[in-house]
Amino acid sequence: MTSFITPSLVNSAVQAMTPILLATLAGVLCGQVGVFNMAMEGQLLVGAFAGVAGSYFLGSAWAGVTVAVAATVVFSLILAYGATLFRGDSVVICIGMNLLASGLTAYLLRQMFGVSGTFSDPGIVGLDKIRIEAINATPWIGWIFSRQTAITWMAWIFVAVLTIVIFRTSVGLRLRGVGEDASAAEAMGVDVQRYRIVAVLIAGALTGLGGAQLSLGGVDIFSEDMSAGRGWIAVVAVMLGRNHPLWAALACVLFGVADALSVRLQGQGLPNQLTDILPYVVTLAVLAVSHRRRKGGVYLETITARA
Amino acid sequence: MSALTFRRPSRIPAAPLAIVIGVTVGALLILASGGNPLTAYWAILIGALAPASLPDALNWAVPLVGMTLVAALPLRGGLVNLGGDGQLVIGGLVAALAPLYLPALAPGIAAAVAIVAAMVASGLYASLAAWGETRLGVPMLISSLLLSYPAVGLTSYVVGFPLRDTTTGLAQTVMIPRAARLATIFGPLNIGLILMAAVALLAVFYDRRTAGGYELRMRGLNARFAGYGGVRLASQTVRVMFASGAVAGLVGAIIVLGSQFRFHDGALIAPGYTWSGLMAALLAGGEPLGAIGAGVFFAALQTGGFAMQRETSIPRVLTMVLQAVIILFLAIRHGVTRRSR
Numbered sequence: 248m249t250s251f252i253t254p255s256l257v258n259s260a261v262q263a264m265t266p267i268l269l270a271t272l273a274g275v276l277c278g279q280v281g282v283f284n285m286a287m288e289g290q291l292l293v294g295a296f297a298g299v300a301g302s303y304f305l306g307s308a309w310a311g312v313t314v315a316v317a318a319t320v321v322f323s324l325i326l327a328y329g330a331t332l333f334r335g336d337s338v339v340i341c342i343g344m345n346l347l348a349s350g351l352t353a354y355l356l357r358q359m360f361g362v363s364g365t366f367s368d369p370g371i372v373g374l375d376k377i378r379i380e381a382i383n384a385t386p387w388i389g390w391i392f393s394r395q396t397a398i399t400w401m402a403w404i405f406v407a408v409l410t411i412v413i414f415r416t417s418v419g420l421r422l423r424g425v426g427e428d429a430s431a432a433e434a435m436g437v438d439v440q441r442y443r444i445v446a447v448l449i450a451g452a453l454t455g456l457g458g459a460q461l462s463l464g465g466v467d468i469f470s471e472d473m474s475a476g477r478g479w480i481a482v483v484a485v486m487l488g489r490n491h492p493l494w495a496a497l498a499c500v501l502f503g504v505a506d507a508l509s510v511r512l513q514g515q516g517l518p519n520q521l522t523d524i525l526p527y528v529v530t531l532a533v534l535a536v537s538h539r540r541r542k543g544g545v546y547l548e549t550i551t552a553r554a
Numbered sequence: 555m556s557a558l559t560f561r562r563p564s565r566i567p568a569a570p571l572a573i574v575i576g577v578t579v580g581a582l583l584i585l586a587s588g589g590n591p592l593t594a595y596w597a598i599l600i601g602a603l604a605p606a607s608l609p610d611a612l613n614w615a616v617p618l619v620g621m622t623l624v625a626a627l628p629l630r631g632g633l634v635n636l637g638g639d640g641q642l643v644i645g646g647l648v649a650a651l652a653p654l655y656l657p658a659l660a661p662g663i664a665a666a667v668a669i670v671a672a673m674v675a676s677g678l679y680a681s682l683a684a685w686g687e688t689r690l691g692v693p694m695l696i697s698s699l700l701l702s703y704p705a706v707g708l709t710s711y712v713v714g715f716p717l718r719d720t721t722t723g724l725a726q727t728v729m730i731p732r733a734a735r736l737a738t739i740f741g742p743l744n745i746g747l748i749l750m751a752a753v754a755l756l757a758v759f760y761d762r763r764t765a766g767g768y769e770l771r772m773r774g775l776n777a778r779f780a781g782y783g784g785v786r787l788a789s790q791t792v793r794v795m796f797a798s799g800a801v802a803g804l805v806g807a808i809i810v811l812g813s814q815f816r817f818h819d820g821a822l823i824a825p826g827y828t829w830s831g832l833m834a835a836l837l838a839g840g841e842p843l844g845a846i847g848a849g850v851f852f853a854a855l856q857t858g859g860f861a862m863q864r865e866t867s868i869p870r871v872l873t874m875v876l877q878a879v880i881i882l883f884l885a886i887r888h889g890v891t892r893r894s895r
Contacts, residue, residue, distance in 0.1 A: 285695075325882060325886075328886075329882070329885065329886045333886040333887075335885040335886040335887075335888060336885055336888070338634065338695070339836055339881065339884075339885040340882060340885045340886065342832065342833070342836065342881070343833070343836075343878050343879075343881040343882040343885060344878075344882065346829055346833065346874060346877065346878040346881070347875060347878035347879065347882065349874065350871050350872070350873075350874030350875040350877075350878055351875050351878075353869070353871040353874070354583065354869055354871045354872055354874075354875055357869040357871070358587040358869070359587075363869070476703065479696075479699055479700075482696065483696055483700065486693070486696060518711055518714065518715060520707050520708075520710040520711035520714055520715075521707065521708075521711050523703075523707050524703055524704040524707035524708065527700050527703040527704055528704055530700060531686075531692070531697065531700050531701070534690075534692045534696070534697070534700075535686065535690040535692055538690055538691035538692050
């Protein structure tokens with residue numbers, strides 16, 4: 248067992264999980280106020296690109312992170328206003344946003360840095376890894392938390408913060424009210440639209456942070472479509488966790504374990520084309536099992552692209 | 555400010571206005587990166603519509619319109635199929651393997667068998683997502699997308715290891731025999747164009763003239779009402795997804811049998827037909843004829859994009875930005891007009 252699960256495996260799994268976890272928290276926050284956000288794939292990409300651009304031009308990793316968060320918040324304005332004030336269909340808006348992110352980052356990559364595919368440069372300053380000797384020496388805890396970026400630490404702190412805010416504060420009560428019954432919340436004097444807009448923008452900031460971790464938290468490069476399905480996994484995690492931050496985080500851990508397992512199996516000589524699909528198969532299986540209660544149901548919500 | 559001016563439904567049709575907005579945003583992007591929008595757009599126009607480039611544009615339009623129908627069929631009933639990539643590669647692989655590993659057949663029949671096999675395989679794979687929703691309660695939006703990854707991984711494995719053409723260094727099958735290839739009509743155009751046109755006509759006919767098409771439209775307008783009215787929603791979901799997947803399989807087969815003559819790992823999904831097709835379908839709200847028009851428009855835009863990249867230094871991904879802006883504008887504007895009623 249110990250030879251199968253090594254400290255470095257656990258460590259890299261936690262590192263790889265961070266962008267997904269942050270995107271998941273973003274999805275949870277949006278879900279709580281009744282906005283279906285599935286644009287995290289694009290938001291992560293925008294964050295990753297802006298992070299690299301900021302770090303490269305400003306010469307500091309944290310400047311990059313700031314730019315990433317700011318850019319993703321601006322990008323999230325499309326969903327924040329499109330799905331509330333303009334009452335667009337969030338599914339259509341999110342699909343559009345994902346494609347916009349993919350096209351725009353690829354375009355800017357060529358125009359700003361003159362490369363296509365991947366941009367790597369010594370000028371990109373990556374995030375520092377936090378080393379605390381007392382923690383590093385402890386088994387398990389040390390494996391998990393040693394040599395992680397500050398964003399990874401923040402992500403797990405945010406899980407706790409979000410849980411407390413949503414379920415233990417008056418702001419959280421109103422948030423949940425907006426999501427559960429908007430007209431009732433409106434009648435109670437809650438500005439539904441403002442809650443939704445602010446929640447979507449905060450979610451954008453969280454995903455932007457995740458994007459920065461993706462590009463600056465280890466590889467220090469940007470490559471086209473580098474979010475590579477992580478935003479979609481986050482959508483699934485939100486669904487599995489039923490908009491509860493703790494359960495959704497647990498779903499992320501599950502995915503992280505499956506991912507680490509696939510890396511391990513690859514080490515045993517299995518081709519990566521096969522091991523790569525393991526996380527998706529596990530996710531599908533868990534989805535199928537967890538949704539069994541609604542067996543035989545047909546979803547009645549339909550999307551409206553045009554009347 | 556725009557909230558107030560857009561509140562009244564304007565007389566300008568939504569789609570052309572959206573295209574104007576998209577073109578304007580694109581022009582601003584080109585200006586910001588120091589290019590000349592006029593020369594860029596002229597290059598796109600010439601690259602798409604000049605007589606010399608028309609066959610290429612048509613050839614690009616065949617798979618794109620196909621994937622547009624893949625998205626449009628379910629969308630008409632308010633369902634979203636995000637698994638086009640997976641269905642496409644399954645169809646492509648089956649189309650390549652059928653003529654290679656089945657006994658040799660007469661020229662026309664070999665291709666026909668390959669196409670039918672590809673359509674059935676992809677159709678079944680797509681129904682898996684529908685079945686996941688109707689039997690297991692997993693939303694199809696997610697299951698269709700998640701099923702895409704195993705399909706891409708499996709096909710990649712199959713051509714990378716057991717059935718690889720070992721004479722080349724690439725992950726691809728051996729060339730399919732001449733007998734199974736699609737006959738060419740003119741230049742790069744092959745029978746696939748006619749097949750796709752027939753499928754497109756069939757989709758429009760089904761939508762407008764059949765009971766099934768009517769039921770699907772009813773579902774798109776109000777699924778609950780359609781259910782009360784006696785439409786069997788669960789079996790409808792499976793049937794629509796089978797048809798949608800089958801068209802994706804046809805697209806894969808046309809590409810493999812018509813132009814590439816082998817299944818090459820990644821070659822089917824790299825051009826991004828699936829997502830462009832989804833955008834085209836969304837542009838028309840799933841209405842088949844409009845969606846086909848939008849698909850042709852996007853195909854022209856993308857073919858023109860290649861020319862623009864050659865003629866000017868502006869990368870062709872710009873056309874993707876244009877498409878996304880058009881969709882976003884439509885989605886948002888539609889919401890505004892809906893509210894005002």
